[in-house]
Amino acid sequence: MLLGAYRVIEIADEKGALAGKIFADLGADVIKVEPPRGDPARRRPPLTAARDGTPISLFWLALNVNKRGITLAWETPTGRELLLRLIERVDFVIESLPPGTLQRSGLGWETLHRVNPRLILISITPFGQEGPYRDFLGSDLEVMALSGTLSLAGEEDGEPMRVSVPQAFFWAGVEAVMGGLTALAFRAVSGRGQHVDVSAQVAAMAPLAMAPAHWDLNRVNPLRAGIFVTGRSVTGAKMRALWRCRDGWINFIIYGGAAGRHTNQQLVAWMRERGMAPSWLTEIDWSRFEVTQLTQEEVDRLEAPIAEFFLTITKQEFLQEAIRRQMLGYPVSTVADIASDPQLEARGFWQEVRDPTTGRSLRYPGGFAVINGERLPLRRPAPRCGEHNAEVFAEIGVSEADLQYLAALGIV
Amino acid sequence: METGRRDALEGVKVVEFGGYAAGPFIGKYLANFGATVVHVESKERPDGFRLQYPPFKDDRIGINRSGCFTIHNDSKYGITLNLKHPEGKRLAYRLVQWADIVIENMRPGVMARLGLDFQTLCRVNPRLVMLSTSNMGQTGPWALHPGFGSQLSSYSGFTNLVGEPDGPPQLIYGPYVDYVAVGFGGVAVLAALDYSRRTGQAVYIDLSQYEAGVHFISPALLDYEVSGRIAHREGNRDPVAVPHGCFPCRDGQWCAISCWDDQEWERLAHAVGHPEWCEDPRFRTAPERKRHEAELHRRLAEWTKEREARDVMWHLQRHGVHAACVNTMKDLFSDPQLLFRRVWQEHEHPEMGRVCYRMVSYQLSETPGFIRRGAPCLGQDTRTVFIEMLGLSEREFEDLQEKGVFE
Numbered sequence: 001m002l003l004g005a006y007r008v009i010e011i012a013d014e015k016g017a018l019a020g021k022i023f024a025d026l027g028a029d030v031i032k033v034e035p036p037r038g039d040p041a042r043r044r045p046p047l048t049a050a051r052d053g054t055p056i057s058l059f060w061l062a063l064n065v066n067k068r069g070i071t072l073a074w075e076t077p078t079g080r081e082l083l084l085r086l087i088e089r090v091d092f093v094i095e096s097l098p099p100g101t102l103q104r105s106g107l108g109w110e111t112l113h114r115v116n117p118r119l120i121l122i123s124i125t126p127f128g129q130e131g132p133y134r135d136f137l138g139s140d141l142e143v144m145a146l147s148g149t150l151s152l153a154g155e156e157d158g159e160p161m162r163v164s165v166p167q168a169f170f171w172a173g174v175e176a177v178m179g180g181l182t183a184l185a186f187r188a189v190s191g192r193g194q195h196v197d198v199s200a201q202v203a204a205m206a207p208l209a210m211a212p213a214h215w216d217l218n219r220v221n222p223l224r225a226g227i228f229v230t231g232r233s234v235t236g237a238k239m240r241a242l243w244r245c246r247d248g249w250i251n252f253i254i255y256g257g258a259a260g261r262h263t264n265q266q267l268v269a270w271m272r273e274r275g276m277a278p279s280w281l282t283e284i285d286w287s288r289f290e291v292t293q294l295t296q297e298e299v300d301r302l303e304a305p306i307a308e309f310f311l312t313i314t315k316q317e318f319l320q321e322a323i324r325r326q327m328l329g330y331p332v333s334t335v336a337d338i339a340s341d342p343q344l345e346a347r348g349f350w351q352e353v354r355d356p357t358t359g360r361s362l363r364y365p366g367g368f369a370v371i372n373g374e375r376l377p378l379r380r381p382a383p384r385c386g387e388h389n390a391e392v393f394a395e396i397g398v399s400e401a402d403l404q405y406l407a408a409l410g411i412v
Numbered sequence: 413m414e415t416g417r418r419d420a421l422e423g424v425k426v427v428e429f430g431g432y433a434a435g436p437f438i439g440k441y442l443a444n445f446g447a448t449v450v451h452v453e454s455k456e457r458p459d460g461f462r463l464q465y466p467p468f469k470d471d472r473i474g475i476n477r478s479g480c481f482t483i484h485n486d487s488k489y490g491i492t493l494n495l496k497h498p499e500g501k502r503l504a505y506r507l508v509q510w511a512d513i514v515i516e517n518m519r520p521g522v523m524a525r526l527g528l529d530f531q532t533l534c535r536v537n538p539r540l541v542m543l544s545t546s547n548m549g550q551t552g553p554w555a556l557h558p559g560f561g562s563q564l565s566s567y568s569g570f571t572n573l574v575g576e577p578d579g580p581p582q583l584i585y586g587p588y589v590d591y592v593a594v595g596f597g598g599v600a601v602l603a604a605l606d607y608s609r610r611t612g613q614a615v616y617i618d619l620s621q622y623e624a625g626v627h628f629i630s631p632a633l634l635d636y637e638v639s640g641r642i643a644h645r646e647g648n649r650d651p652v653a654v655p656h657g658c659f660p661c662r663d664g665q666w667c668a669i670s671c672w673d674d675q676e677w678e679r680l681a682h683a684v685g686h687p688e689w690c691e692d693p694r695f696r697t698a699p700e701r702k703r704h705e706a707e708l709h710r711r712l713a714e715w716t717k718e719r720e721a722r723d724v725m726w727h728l729q730r731h732g733v734h735a736a737c738v739n740t741m742k743d744l745f746s747d748p749q750l751l752f753r754r755v756w757q758e759h760e761h762p763e764m765g766r767v768c769y770r771m772v773s774y775q776l777s778e779t780p781g782f783i784r785r786g787a788p789c790l791g792q793d794t795r796t797v798f799i800e801m802l803g804l805s806e807r808e809f810e811d812l813q814e815k816g817v818f819e
Contacts (some may be wrong), residue, residue, distance in 0.1 A: 026603050038439040045651035046635040059631040108615030131752035136729050142736035143667035151740045152585035159658045160738045164573040164646045165629045179774030182445050186420035195777040203773035209586025213479030214467045215741040216768040234471045241583050251566035257464050303592035330567035335636040365630050368596045370618040398804035
């Protein structure tokens with residue numbers, strides 16, 4: 001495993017869960033530190049019933065596989081000492097507390113760096129460790145708002161829309177690991193760890209793609225346009241991207257370029273086979289077709305017969321033909337479509353693990369990549385609350401008797 | 413131990429084959445922290461971003477006027493090399509020998525046809541880290557299907573999860589899923605670089621952009637697995653927070669507001685000058701607020717529409733309530749937090765004038781990253797890379813140039 005040589009402590013709620021999971025998926029020994037009553041994210045919807053009937057978060061189960069879990073009241077003096085002993089022997093700490101929290105508990109970067117000069121501390125917050133928004137409260141919605149992402153989705157003139165599965169701290173989580181591993185590359189040469197300051201606001205700007213460049217270069221301010229794409233043609237014409245079909249929606253765009261021309265040609269051929277291509281459409285010379293100069297009138301004319309055609313086919317039919325004809329475009333999938341997708345099946349994407357919390361065998365998305373021919377494995381289910389207290393604390397020399405005493409004090 | 417180094421990835425050498433976002437954007441993240449990144453194009457087949465999509469500076473299409481290209485390729489060196497020419501291939505192998513990391517996002521099979529597949533390349537460089545990132549991955553029945561991220565975002569499940577529950581799905585701007593894969597790809601090459609440095613072994617990473625995207629909706633997939641529930645778009649509603657949404661403001665802007673518990677709700681009611689809302693039986697408990705969410709939103713909108721979005725944000729945040737104005741692209745360039753973090757960094761471009769580049773989301777305390785240089789014009793650094801970095805003589809270079817190797 002690529003990161004099998006490293007240990008990670010994750011003192012994080014839902015904001016840091018993906019970062020810890022990525023380290024764990026790559027083979028690092030990730031120990032999640034929860035408060036004695038458990039991470040509040042254990043109650044974050046969607047929920048299901050655990051074996052004892054209490055609700056347990058599927059978000060939590062999905063994001064904490066491959067980790068070990070301990071409980072520790074690290075804000076108490078004893079808890080703080082134990083945490084420092086753990087931190088002495090790890091390579092990374094991931095934390096997602098409000099800026100200044102660690103400092104106030106006597107666990108600021110200077111202290112941690114002194115205790116373990118090789119330590120890399122990764123701090124994930126909505127807006128960063130410093131600056132005017134440092135103390136702002138930010139959940140997914142606020143982070144997506146300030147990142148600009150929200151402004152680009154939703155109906156024209158309607159409310160800006162987020163993705164219903166929160167994304168902001170996924171963006172931050174992935175980039176946090178990139179930051180941590182960048183610091184690791186430096187440590188390999190210098191021997192010194194660093195503090196990595198991650199802003200979820202900036203991380204969530206990655207998918208803005210070319211939108212900010214429209215403003216920067218030409219003072220055009222792109223906005224949401226519902227089911228249409230804008231900014232493809234210099235005339236400002238908008239093009240349809242989402243089309244109704246018999247049983248749902250299809251994502252199809254009239255593109256230029258080699259792949260786009262081939263797609264248009266194939267679609268017209270397919271429509272002709274079904275007797276649904278008007279003759280003027282079949283006469284277009286696609287080999288010279290470009291969209292960068294198309295006017296709205298031209299776009300509307302092209303799209304009308306296509307819209308009618310798509311109403312007669314299903315998502316599956318579209319997918320099969322798109323694959324067979326090498327056309328661009330995909331159906332708009334639901335989670336049910338994804339769960340039965342043959343491509344994922346063929347690549348061994350899904351991995352089954354027996355989950356002790358629910359007492360069920362569950363099929364999870366497997367590791368995010370195939371490395372040297374092998375899918376990154378799912379090695380263990382998400383830990384129950386405090387599941388690994390005994391083994392982890394034994395590793396730093398806490399005896400079983402001491403552990404029982406700490407439990408009685410409410411520290412573990 | 414060496415000291416005095418200022419760049420985390422100093423000495424790390426990266427070669428990119430491919431174009432658009434999913435491959436090349438990874439190199440940008442590495443280059444911002446000091447890696448030497450060489451973006452390979454050819455004059456016959458330049459990066460597709462150079463000509464296929466606006467924006468172009470002043471709306472004038474030109475090979476060196478593309479905003480799409482520049483924002484994905486800052487801090488890199490740009491070369492042209494004809495990979496179909498035997499001498500061009502020989503130089504490609506020299507580049508790979510020189511490099512620590514190769515990143516490619518061609519259609520599966522193309523690298524093999526060019527003689528640049530992992531099997532061949534790791535004979536050239538036995539410690540090589542190579543990432544292939546493609547739509548569907550290198551294997552499986554649909555591996556060869558061509559596609560763009562803007563559409564794959566629908567196949568990965570995102571589109572269906574945006575919009576009002578009773579309305580159509582909504583498009584996400586740009587190739588959303590490509591950027592998810594950029595994150596996972598960046599992680600993978602950095603982890604593999606560390607591994608290869610420690611063990612001397614080559615690493616090949618097969619990344620499917622589709623699978624990467626699916627990871628970003630994993631809670632909904634597990635929900636389907638456990639309960640059979642098919643997640644559907646829920647507008648801006650949240651299963652816990654109430655209110656939770658965007659509210660129209662006087663200046664035509666929107667402000668996002670969310671409230672996560674009873675205490676925050678009380679703070680909100682006081683902040684908007686309506687402490688009596690806390691006594692209203694419809695709003696006293698969270699389940700009641702959830703039941704009357706529409707009414708609550710209506711009342712809150714009455715208050716926000718008299719105020720400017722930025723004032724709403726600061727006022728509510730000072731009262732300990734989650735709030736944030738919805739930045740448009742224009743607003744991002746004057747957002748005080750982004751300015752504080754020096755997220756936007758300008759560089760002069762020979763044909764486009766000043767271009768703003770976006771710094772990545774993470775900063776390192778001892779070796780901060782920054783935008784090194786603007787994006788290269790087509791073939792701008794061919795001479796520098798082959799002569800200064802790979803050690804070709806002037807004479808050799810010119811001979812090859814005459815043979816059309818750098819076309």
